[in-house]
Amino acid sequence: MSARVEGVEVDTRHWIGGRRVDSADRFESISPIDETPIAALARAGAAEVDQAVTAAGQAFKTWSRTSREERARLLHRIADIVEAKVESLAVVETRDNGSLLRSHRRGVMPRVAMNFRFFADWLLQLDHADFEVRHHRNHVSWDPSGVAAIITPWNAPLMLGTWRIAPALAAGCTVVYKPPEWAPLTASLLADITAEAGLPEGVFNVVQGIGREAGAALARHPKIRRLSFTGSVATAKQIATSAAENLVPLSFELGGKSPYLVFADADLDLAVNTAVGQYDNAGQVCLAGTRILVEESIRARFLEAFMAKARAIRQGDPRDETTDIGPQISRPHFERVDGYVRRAIASGLKPALGGGPNKDLGGLYYRPTLFVDPPAGSEILREEVFGPVLCLQSFRDEPEGIAMANDTEYGLAAIVMTGDEKRAERVTSQVSAGLVWNNCFFVRDLRQAFGGNGKSGIGREGGTWSFDFYCDVKNSVYAPNGWGKNG
Numbered sequence: 051m052s053a054r055v056e057g058v059e060v061d062t063r064h065w066i067g068g069r070r071v072d073s074a075d076r077f078e079s080i081s082p083i084d085e086t087p088i089a090a091l092a093r094a095g096a097a098e099v100d101q102a103v104t105a106a107g108q109a110f111k112t113w114s115r116t117s118r119e120e121r122a123r124l125l126h127r128i129a130d131i132v133e134a135k136v137e138s139l140a141v142v143e144t145r146d147n148g149s150l151l152r153s154h155r156r157g158v159m160p161r162v163a164m165n166f167r168f169f170a171d172w173l174l175q176l177d178h179a180d181f182e183v184r185h186h187r188n189h190v191s192w193d194p195s196g197v198a199a200i201i202t203p204w205n206a207p208l209m210l211g212t213w214r215i216a217p218a219l220a221a222g223c224t225v226v227y228k229p230p231e232w233a234p235l236t237a238s239l240l241a242d243i244t245a246e247a248g249l250p251e252g253v254f255n256v257v258q259g260i261g262r263e264a265g266a267a268l269a270r271h272p273k274i275r276r277l278s279f280t281g282s283v284a285t286a287k288q289i290a291t292s293a294a295e296n297l298v299p300l301s302f303e304l305g306g307k308s309p310y311l312v313f314a315d316a317d318l319d320l321a322v323n324t325a326v327g328q329y330d331n332a333g334q335v336c337l338a339g340t341r342i343l344v345e346e347s348i349r350a351r352f353l354e355a356f357m358a359k360a361r362a363i364r365q366g367d368p369r370d371e372t373t374d375i376g377p378q379i380s381r382p383h384f385e386r387v388d389g390y391v392r393r394a395i396a397s398g399l400k401p402a403l404g405g406g407p408n409k410d411l412g413g414l415y416y417r418p419t420l421f422v423d424p425p426a427g428s429e430i431l432r433e434e435v436f437g438p439v440l441c442l443q444s445f446r447d448e449p450e451g452i453a454m455a456n457d458t459e460y461g462l463a464a465i466v467m468t469g470d471e472k473r474a475e476r477v478t479s480q481v482s483a484g485l486v487w488n489n490c491f492f493v494r495d496l497r498q499a500f501g502g503n504g505k506s507g508i509g510r511e512g513g514t515w516s517f518d519f520y521c522d523v524k525n526s527v528y529a530p531n532g533w534g535k536n537g
């Protein structure tokens with residue numbers, strides 16, 4: 051069973067134990083570009099999930115004992131093939147999730163390859179730390195833990211999936227991956243790539259399906275040893291409850307409502323351009339600085355420049371090179387975003403920009419929207435909209451700016467725009483966020499610790515943090531032969 055998407059053949063069955071497996075049930079992937087169904091996929095239930103976990107458990111026996119060099123070689127091979135297939139991966143992903151084709155070609159798919167390369171290289175230089183304590187040698191090693199379950203969302207499907215799959219495989223775990231049902235297709239292409247690379251059967255498995263069915267069955271499976279979840283807080287709570295039953299270690303990368311602080315001494319052009327960039331991917335970015343906080347003395351100048359720039363955003367078909375932002379992922383998500391905007395308007399707020407669907411384009415295209423001065427505590431300031439909706443407020447001085455930045459239950463990212471290096475360090479040290487960018491945004495290096503505070507998540511991934519999570523860290527103590535025999 052397969053679908054032809056933008057000229058690329060995509061197998062729409064599961065990938066379990068190195069072969070394609072079908073289900074009796076189906077679900078459809080609908081393209082956000084024009085809301086047409088583009089593929090019918092196998093829809094897993096508990097039986098297929100169990101089959102995948104069993105295959106992964108079997109494969110773990112040899113993969114966990116495969117040398118680090120061989121694991122790294124295979125991951126590099128996967129990266130080579132991803133690089134050779136950037137174009138087909140990019141066109142399928144754009145059709146499936148509506149993100150910009152040019153971003154997929156130039157940034158996202160190369161990052162997918164980098165996810166594999168980076169963790170392959172990090173594995174080889176992972177320091178198996180030794181230290182001496184009173185003639186006893188302590189040795190710390192990162193041992194593979196077992197089957198890792200990985201569940202990720204649709205806003206950057208292959209990049210977010212491989213950001214967890216690559217370190218899990220590098221760590222010697224085997225993987226059962228449940229891709230997002232709103233953008234499931236490139237996961238299947240990845241399965242083909244792992245086979246072409248020569249990854250042994252059962253090491254990487256894909257179960258396609260719906261979150262509350264296949265995802266829930268995977269999260270509660272008693273044989274998984276790690277659970278990495280990226281998605282919403284509501285789903286995270288359900289998953290945590292299931293995982294608690296089996297005491298499975300969790301890594302959660304969840305939502306955000308990040309502050310974007312602009313001080314009067316900031317480079318105004320840079321601050322405005324970067325602020326307008328928070329609409330990228332049609333606002334479907336967990337890290338986005340959706341609460342713009344501007345120092346009062348430059349508020350009018352900032353707002354004027356922001357509005358001019360934001361009005362120039364070109365919205366349209368994400369396959370068009372000149373498009374800046376595309377559609378929302380799905381009709382339910384579009385309605386959810388619109389619900390937030392409608393309730394804000396009903397509460398008396400007037401959007402300074404946008405405030406509804408893009409009627410010229412129709413479909414799932416939602417206009418970049420800005421609310422100025424929403425009251426403290428209002429829903430639009432508190433909750434993650436995950437659409438092209440920003441809020442702008444102003445603050446009198448640094449302490450007030452920091453207090454407003456921290457007035458959230460989330461703590462994923464913060465952006466600080468200032469020309470004063472000392473202020474940058476001071477503010478950074480006082481904002482609660484897993485990632486703080488000063489005078490920049492989304493500058494990523496895979497050695498960085500990535501994750502959030504509060505409702506934005508549990509744990510960190512990236513570099514050694516990923517190995518700490520996917521591995522059973524072991525400390526061994528070696529005494530000299532005969533040590534202590536004579537008292």
Ligand SMILES: NC(=O)C1=CN([C@@H]2O[C@H](COP(=O)(O)OP(=O)(O)OC[C@H]3O[C@@H](n4cnc5c(N)ncnc54)[C@H](O)[C@@H]3O)[C@@H](O)[C@H]2O)C=CC1
Pocket residue numbers: 201202203204205210228229230231259260261262263264265266267269280281282283284285286288289303304305306335336434436462502506507
């Ligand atoms: N911190 C981070 O790195 C990132 C966080 N996100 C967050 O993800 C959210 C958007 O993604 P959505 O797909 O709407 O989230 P979601 O929580 O609805 O779905 C995410 C994944 O979980 C699965 N799922 C849904 N219900 C499940 C259940 N009961 N048991 C097991 N699995 C289940 C889905 O099939 C999907 O694969 C936003 O809150 C966003 O901030 C998105 C990207 C990165």
Ligand SMILES: O=C(O)/C=C/C=C(\O)C(=O)O
Pocket residue numbers: 205206213334335336337494500
């Ligand atoms: O760079 C990462 O590892 C993760 C980035 C997350 C997003 O791009 C997102 O959720 O939009």
